[in-house]
Amino acid sequence: MADSSLLSQCDCGAVAGPLGVCVDYYHAILAEEQADPRMYRWHAPVVCAYLLQHPSRAHEKYLDGQFRQLQLYLDKGLDALLSVAAHQVAWNKRGAGSSYDMAPLAAYAPLPSGGPPRHFRATFSGLPVRDGSFVADGHPAYGHHIEAIAEATVESWRAVRT
Numbered sequence: 518m519a520d521s522s523l524l525s526q527c528d529c530g531a532v533a534g535p536l537g538v539c540v541d542y543y544h545a546i547l548a549e550e551q552a553d554p555r556m557y558r559w560h561a562p563v564v565c566a567y568l569l570q571h572p573s574r575a576h577e578k579y580l581d582g583q584f585r586q587l588q589l590y591l592d593k594g595l596d597a598l599l600s601v602a603a604h605q606v607a608w609n610k611r612g613a614g615s616s617y618d619m620a621p622l623a624a625y626a627p628l629p630s631g632g633p634p635r636h637f638r639a640t641f642s643g644l645p646v647r648d649g650s651f652v653a654d655g656h657p658a659y660g661h662h663i664e665a666i667a668e669a670t671v672e673s674w675r676a677v678r679t
């Protein structure tokens with residue numbers, strides 16, 4: 518991104534943090550989690566929440582599945598989401614195509630039309646970074662921050678409907 522100065526505002530409505538706007542945080546997370554298997558456990562909610570907060574960077578046809586994955590994560594926890602993701606990988610390997618297998622996600626609300634929301638109460642550029650790390654305060658603390666972003670994402674998208 519050309520403009521990630523301290524004063525810039527992200528397209529999700531967030532104010533930039535010390536690392537820049539959300540995309541700068543997102544890339545830093547992706548880089549750090551590659552070398553940290555415990556941190557990588559939150560990869561799926563990180564990707565889903567980032568794309569749902571910045572849908573202009575996403576493939577529109579996947580956003581509905583990503584919205585449902587976040588709801589499953591908040592409803593049943595990270596292990597349940599990881600199990601659905603593993604199921605998804607197996608399903609794709611059987612040659613069923615590249616779209617999401619919606620069966621485990623069918624119970625959850627579809628993505629409302631009329632988005633994207635203009636504001637989220639928790640954002641990527643608001644994530645704490647210490648000594649260049651997102652997990653300097655421990656993995657559980659990082660997980661709580663990601664969960665808060667996931668909650669904020671689902672909450673704002675649900676509000677789009679009304």
Ligand SMILES: [Zn+2]
Pocket residue numbers: 527528529530531538539540570571640641642
């Ligand atoms: Zn943003």
